[in-house]
Amino acid sequence: MTTTQARQDTLGEATLGELAEGLRGELIRPSDPSYDDARSIWNAAHDKSPALIVRCKGVADVIRAVEFARSEGLTLAVRGGGHSIPGFSTTDGGLVIDLSPMKAxxxxxxxxxxxxxxxxxxxxxxxxxxxxxxxxxxxxxxxxxxxxxxxxxxxxxxxxxxxxxxxxxxxxxxxxxxxxxxxxxxxxxxxxxxxxxxxxxxxxxxxxxxxxxxxVGPTVFAGLVFYPGDRAADVLRGFGTAAAAAPDELSLAINLTTAPPLPFLPAEVHGKPIVAVLGMWSGQPEAGDTATRPFRELAPVVADLFGPMPYNAMQTLLDPLFPRGLRNYFRSAFFSDLDATTVDALVSAHSAVPNGLSELHVHHLGGAMGRVPSDATAFGTRDREYILNVVARSEDASGYGAAVEWARAAGSSLGPSAASYVNFTGETNEDIVRASYPPATxxxxxxxxxxxxxxxxxxxxxxxxxxxx
Known part of the structure; x- marks a missing residue:
């Protein structure tokens, strides 16, 4: 008998029936036809079997579910969008509070x-x-x-x-x-x-x-420009120089990735290392071409797809590249500048990428984020200009272990003093959590x-x- 089945048997039908009757939403159990769909989350690296899933329609359902989990000694997971990289939005043998019906x-x-x-x-x-x-x-x-x-x-x-x-x-x-x-x-x-x-x-x-x-919007100047993978060091160095003069309305990132087989990229680069600079100018759209130009002339261009577009188009631009059902593991590190040592580490990590789904994201920070006083919120790191997000993915279990090991090495390559971003930390580790916040915070x-x-x-x-x- 599985842990989930045993825990449900311990609870008893009368207890579960009382819980179900007190909900406006839905109580889903392992025996229900909708269970397998309800228990799945975006990150397929975590395949867990909760004893109960409460799909909440309102606050009263949430209160009831919290009280039930506490009184019955059940491990409690809370699911909003379900993208949790470490799998926190599900659990084996516990109760999942699923907020997905609450979308007002x-x-x-x-x-x-x-x-x-x-x-x-x-x-x-x-x-x-x-x-x-x-x-x-x-x-x-x-x-x-x-x-x-x-x-x-x-x-x-x-x-x-x-x-x-x-x-x-x-x-x-x-x-x-x-x-x-x-x-x-x-x-x-x-x-x-x-x-x-x-x-x-x-x-x-x-x-x-x-x-x-x-x-903001409805029109912004946004998109992405691709450079050859063998020019990654030049692009990174030039990005750092251009970013130093970037106005607040400009938020950009570099992706060290593998060229997907898309029609706007030449066939000869498909499946090969490539560098993309992507982002958005949120000021007046007519000023966007000039504002983004320094980032679109960093090396010979493979394809330049920057231009005016709806804000919502930019917000969904990457959706096809991050579908539900892949195995995902992320690591992160804040750092101060794109100096020679950092550029060398990033280029080396890119050259060792384990598969075409895994990539390195370098986001330029600062601006309004950096001007918030360090003690005004619980967020831990505001004094660094960049963050590295290491995205390790695989289609199935066979390549997942190698992707995770690559991500750990890439995330550590910037040095032990680089704090992590809790949203991009693929595992739970008390030392990592402590290091993500200043001691007083x-x-x-x-x-x-x-x-x-x-x-x-x-x-x-x-x-x-x-x-x-």
């Missing part, structure tokens, strides 16, 4: 506010907000969940203009470990709001997020964890362990 988005164009429920993806938010020419820093893939992305920080194409997603979080509704439903803002439970701005899912289930929105997070989750009910995350656990 409300826009206040006069106050420049966006309110999104915890099951929303960035595609949901952008579809509504762009009707009013508004946006907040969202995920680079539109199926990314608002919840996990924001709670861990949130780096996207508006990071230099508008800051991180968490920098724009002005309020939230939260169900805590003891079943309380709290609102948090600058004037109400402000310490909890501080912790939610970068401290991850440690403090409760966030059922609703309120963001400060920015005027970490201790403050522990104090807030002690106050709101002293028994560590919410431990499936990059965990801030309470003092009593």
């Amino acid at each position: 988005v409300r826009i206040d164009p006069d106050r420049h506010r966006i309110v999104a429920q915890g099951g929303c993806t960035w595609g949901d938010v952008d579809a509504e907000a762009q009707a009013f020419g508004l946006a907040v820093t969202g995920g680079l893939v539109s199926s990314t969940g608002v919840a996990g992305f924001t709670l861990g920080g949130g780096i996207g194409w508006l990071v230099r203009k508008a800051g991180l997603a968490c920098d724009n979080l002005v309020g939230a509704d939260v169900v805590t470990a003891d079943g309380r439903y709290l609102h948090t803002s600058e004037s109400e439970n402000p310490e909890l709001l501080w912790a939610l701005r970068g401290g991850g899912g440690n403090f409760g289930v966030v059922t609703s997020f309120e963001f400060r929105a920015h005027e 970490y201790e403050r997070l522990v104090a807030i964890k002690n106050a709101y989750d002293p028994t560590n009910l919410f431990h499936l995350n990059q965990n801030i362990r309470p003092a009593s656990a």
